[in-house]
Amino acid sequence: VGCPPVTPSQLKIPTPVVDPATVPAQLVDLAKLSDSELSAGVTRLIFTDSDMAGRAYVRSLMERAGLVVREDAMGNIFGRWVGSQPDLPAVGSGSHIDAIPNSGAYDGTLGVLGPIEAIRALRRAGFKPKRSIEVLMFTSEEPTRFGISCVGSRAMAGKLDPKHLDSLADILVPDGGTFRQAALKAGYANTTADTEDMVKQCSLGEYGTYYDSFLELHIEQGPDLEDEELSIGIVTAIAAPAAIRCAFTGDGGHAGGQVMSRRNDALLAAATLTIAVEKLALDTGSNDTVATVGVLRVGPGAINSVPRTAEMEIDVRDVVGARRDEVVSKIISYGEQIAESRNVRWSHDIVNSDPPETCAPKVVSAVEAAAKRLNLGHKRMVSRAYHDSLFMAEVAPTGMLFIPCHEGYSHRPDEFASAEDIKNGIEALALALASLSLA
Amino acid sequence: VGCPPVTPSQLKIPTPVVDPATVPAQLVDLAKLSDSELSAGVTRLIFTDSDMAGRAYVRSLMERAGLVVREDAMGNIFGRWVGSQPDLPAVGSGSHIDAIPNSGAYDGTLGVLGPIEAIRALRRAGFKPKRSIEVLMFTSEEPTRFGISCVGSRAMAGKLDPKHLDSLADILVPDGGTFRQAALKAGYANTTADTEDMVKQCSLGEYGTYYDSFLELHIEQGPDLEDEELSIGIVTAIAAPAAIRCAFTGDGGHAGGQVMSRRNDALLAAATLTIAVEKLALDTGSNDTVATVGVLRVGPGAINSVPRTAEMEIDVRDVVGARRDEVVSKIISYGEQIAESRNVRWSHDIVNSDPPETCAPKVVSAVEAAAKRLNLGHKRMVSRAYHDSLFMAEVAPTGMLFIPCHEGYSHRPDEFASAEDIKNGIEALALALASLSLA
Ligand SMILES: [Mn+2]
Ligand SMILES: [Mn+2]
Ligand SMILES: [Mn+2]
Ligand SMILES: [Mn+2]
Numbered sequence: 001v002g003c004p005p006v007t008p009s010q011l012k013i014p015t016p017v018v019d020p021a022t023v024p025a026q027l028v029d030l031a032k033l034s035d036s037e038l039s040a041g042v043t044r045l046i047f048t049d050s051d052m053a054g055r056a057y058v059r060s061l062m063e064r065a066g067l068v069v070r071e072d073a074m075g076n077i078f079g080r081w082v083g084s085q086p087d088l089p090a091v092g093s094g095s096h097i098d099a100i101p102n103s104g105a106y107d108g109t110l111g112v113l114g115p116i117e118a119i120r121a122l123r124r125a126g127f128k129p130k131r132s133i134e135v136l137m138f139t140s141e142e143p144t145r146f147g148i149s150c151v152g153s154r155a156m157a158g159k160l161d162p163k164h165l166d167s168l169a170d171i172l173v174p175d176g177g178t179f180r181q182a183a184l185k186a187g188y189a190n191t192t193a194d195t196e197d198m199v200k201q202c203s204l205g206e207y208g209t210y211y212d213s214f215l216e217l218h219i220e221q222g223p224d225l226e227d228e229e230l231s232i233g234i235v236t237a238i239a240a241p242a243a244i245r246c247a248f249t250g251d252g253g254h255a256g257g258q259v260m261s262r263r264n265d266a267l268l269a270a271a272t273l274t275i276a277v278e279k280l281a282l283d284t285g286s287n288d289t290v291a292t293v294g295v296l297r298v299g300p301g302a303i304n305s306v307p308r309t310a311e312m313e314i315d316v317r318d319v320v321g322a323r324r325d326e327v328v329s330k331i332i333s334y335g336e337q338i339a340e341s342r343n344v345r346w347s348h349d350i351v352n353s354d355p356p357e358t359c360a361p362k363v364v365s366a367v368e369a370a371a372k373r374l375n376l377g378h379k380r381m382v383s384r385a386y387h388d389s390l391f392m393a394e395v396a397p398t399g400m401l402f403i404p405c406h407e408g409y410s411h412r413p414d415e416f417a418s419a420e421d422i423k424n425g426i427e428a429l430a431l432a433l434a435s436l437s438l439a
Numbered sequence: 440v441g442c443p444p445v446t447p448s449q450l451k452i453p454t455p456v457v458d459p460a461t462v463p464a465q466l467v468d469l470a471k472l473s474d475s476e477l478s479a480g481v482t483r484l485i486f487t488d489s490d491m492a493g494r495a496y497v498r499s500l501m502e503r504a505g506l507v508v509r510e511d512a513m514g515n516i517f518g519r520w521v522g523s524q525p526d527l528p529a530v531g532s533g534s535h536i537d538a539i540p541n542s543g544a545y546d547g548t549l550g551v552l553g554p555i556e557a558i559r560a561l562r563r564a565g566f567k568p569k570r571s572i573e574v575l576m577f578t579s580e581e582p583t584r585f586g587i588s589c590v591g592s593r594a595m596a597g598k599l600d601p602k603h604l605d606s607l608a609d610i611l612v613p614d615g616g617t618f619r620q621a622a623l624k625a626g627y628a629n630t631t632a633d634t635e636d637m638v639k640q641c642s643l644g645e646y647g648t649y650y651d652s653f654l655e656l657h658i659e660q661g662p663d664l665e666d667e668e669l670s671i672g673i674v675t676a677i678a679a680p681a682a683i684r685c686a687f688t689g690d691g692g693h694a695g696g697q698v699m700s701r702r703n704d705a706l707l708a709a710a711t712l713t714i715a716v717e718k719l720a721l722d723t724g725s726n727d728t729v730a731t732v733g734v735l736r737v738g739p740g741a742i743n744s745v746p747r748t749a750e751m752e753i754d755v756r757d758v759v760g761a762r763r764d765e766v767v768s769k770i771i772s773y774g775e776q777i778a779e780s781r782n783v784r785w786s787h788d789i790v791n792s793d794p795p796e797t798c799a800p801k802v803v804s805a806v807e808a809a810a811k812r813l814n815l816g817h818k819r820m821v822s823r824a825y826h827d828s829l830f831m832a833e834v835a836p837t838g839m840l841f842i843p844c845h846e847g848y849s850h851r852p853d854e855f856a857s858a859e860d861i862k863n864g865i866e867a868l869a870l871a872l873a874s875l876s877l878a
Contacts, residue, residue, distance in 0.1 A: 222698070253851060275711060292745055293706055300542065302850070303753070315743050
């Protein structure tokens with residue numbers, strides 16, 4: 001895969017200049033719209049009051065930047081800077097603002113606020129886009145509430161099965177409804193007949209027809225750029241994620257009355273599988289394989305009761321899809337073995353299992369050219385975390401631009417990216433979007 | 440320890456006759472006062488609306504039986520059948536109606552409704568007590584809400600440390616208050632200055648001054664009586680319970696971005712300890728040692744986040760106190776080792792660690808004599824489950840009377856005792872209480 005040459009029109013793009021204080025201050029404002037104290041990190045689950053407040057904040061920034069704002073049936077928000085050839089497929093850039101419990105202020109949010117500021121910087125520099133440049137805020141990148149990630153971008157890519165979406169339980173509201181019911185409560189989906197119609201309305205159609213290219217700005221969520229003192233990571237591939245929900249069910253009993261030999265303790269089965277999940281990830285011998293039991297819920301959950309139920313949610317990722325699939329299938333067959341040997345019942349569901357994606361050469365080149373022009377240290381790299389870009393890659397040629405984050409921390413309160421790195425990232429993003437808009 | 444002879448006055452006690460339908464129907468009524476659907480078992484945590492409704496039901500049954508009802512500062516309920524010598528220390532009988540999540544309809548409740556019905560049967564038979572006979576409903580036998588069991592009976596025995604009680608977190612209401620604040624909300628403790636005063640007001644004073652004897656009726660919560668086709672278990676000793684709360688804390692991180700080698704996953708530490716707890720109990724080689732991880736809570740609890748926190752509650756019991764203590768100390772030292780090897784922080788608290796109790800010979804004899812007189816198959820046995828009787832044994836000579844339960848099931852929705860076994864148990868209880876009241 002070669003790099004297309006830099007065209008004369010790209011060389012004429014005026015240099016965008018970003019004020020280093022603006023976006024960090026906006027990120028703090030947004031972090032305050034949270035269901036947890038700031039010291040305990042950001043918690044902003046999809047369609048909660050704090051998410052609704054965050055959405056209003058994003059729309060206000062888009063409007064202030066002179067963008068044409070629209071929302072679709074699932075609450076994806078679009079802010080468009082209309083180009084001189086408005087009928088051409090646009091250049092998209094965006095990410096998410098939903099945040100898992102007690103996480104940080106930068107994951108996703110930077111990729112929403114960053115392109116808004118990039119557009120403002122391009123305007124200030126006097127740039128005029130040919131293709132429209134559009135900022136996106138995706139609905140529910142994080143899987144916290146309904147168990148499935150990237151709900152908005154899956155729908156855009158036509159990769160969301162409405163029946164499966166309807167089958168997923170609301171973890172936030174016990175005995176709550178479906179995703180669609182939560183969307184209706186939040187004021188979306190009102191013009192849709194049912195879940196199938198809702199999902200269909202969000203599709204962006206044939207590859208390349210809505211967007212000509214898509215580029216997501218994100219913190220690295222890993223330590224490489226900081227360790228190597230580089231400013232820009234140019235993502236060439238995105239790791240393949242899979243999510244498993246499973247449950248062990250025994251017969252419970254009294255923690256005093258029931259002797260050890262008569263028990264079938266669901267938690268002991270789950271604990272055994274939890275340890276096996278770590279071992280199966282380590283056994284591939286590759287740093288790129290990661291597997292995590294992030295959720296383990298015990299029922300009835302009383303100190304003097306033998307656990308009857310243990311529900312688990314397991315995340316497995318790899319940049320090599322086949323190796324990831326092997327870990328997933330080993331986890332499932334080991335779960336079955338444990339259930340048999342501990343005489344508990346077992347059920348499992350592969351909630352999603354997505355292929356890895358290779359980034360589009362023209363987007364990779366645009367980012368690389370921007371980093372070079374700005375004299376920013378950069379390298380090509382893989383994203384072990386996944387993003388809406390994984391699904392946008394099915395909508396249009398797609399790439400990602402990473403900036404360093406402190407110690408690689410993410411999904412925790414001390415997630416941090418410096419004002420300087422944010423400024424550099426947004427300036428490189430602005431240049432890359434501008435050049436893609438001229439293509 | 441010999442048995443005192445049956446006295447002539449005991450031989451004159453008329454035979455009480457219990458209708459087999461009455462108490463089972465009342466148990467169903469009480470089971471409906473629950474925070475879970477009946478099919479999912481009974482959930483009645485202390486001082487919740489369902490507990491308050493259960494208390495009103497118990498008071499109404501006490502009043503209908505002609506008992507003099509009072510409640511103390513912690514919500515323990517007393518219903519007294521005044522004897523011919525009302526100044527003598529009374530005979531007590533009681534248990535609890537609070538129920539852990541999704542448990543059964545018989546644990547505790549039988550020991551509250553049973554003695555009320557026993558008194559009605561004795562009245563119908565024309566018996567007149569010398570010592571008053573008093574029915575008790577204890578507050579918070581189950582440790583679900585504040586982590587400590589037998590709150591009411593510990594206070595009666597002067598074995599409840601008010602400072603420790605104040606230090607225990609309310610599990611039901613996050614960032615909720617103390618036990619005393621929950622009691623105040625429920626309408627108790629209003630006449631007390633502080634927790635120390637509240638606890639002190641509930642003390643029953645010097646050994647033997649308030650009660651002359653105490654006898655608790657309970658389902659066995661184990662399979663022995665059913666297996667051996669016996670009607671009555673005469674408890675000679677109660678196993679020693681201990682409760683440990685502990686927590687592992689790591690640094691969390693992104694389940695994609697953070698490679699396996701850089702993690703310190705709190706759940707992996709907790710899963711390792713969970714499996715060790717089972718092994719340490721099995722390693723004693725005695726059926727009487729049981730150890731259970733009944734609670735394991737993971738934070739932040741999101742599929743794509745490496746667990747930062749894992750909080751555990753561990754229950755350990757044995758009829759041999761020293762052997763139980765050894766298991767507890769091995770669990771704690773193993774927890775420390777795991778924390779070190781997995782590079783996570785670790786904290787622990789032994790919430791309670793109570794000695795085993797031997798039942799009082801005079802109560803054991805009274806139950807044995809009653810079973811013999813009614814021609815009910817019976818045997819002496821140990822209670823591996825513990826009960827308020829463990830603490831009442833510090834208030835007065837104490838014993839317990841078990842009836843069979845289906846498969847030994849307890850703390851689960853399918854907990855069951857037959858109408859026939861309930862009738863037999865209450866008749867034996869009535870005879871034993873009557874004879875103790877004449878002593
Ligand atoms: Mn995230
Ligand atoms: Mn993200
Ligand atoms: Mn119980
Ligand atoms: Mn009980």
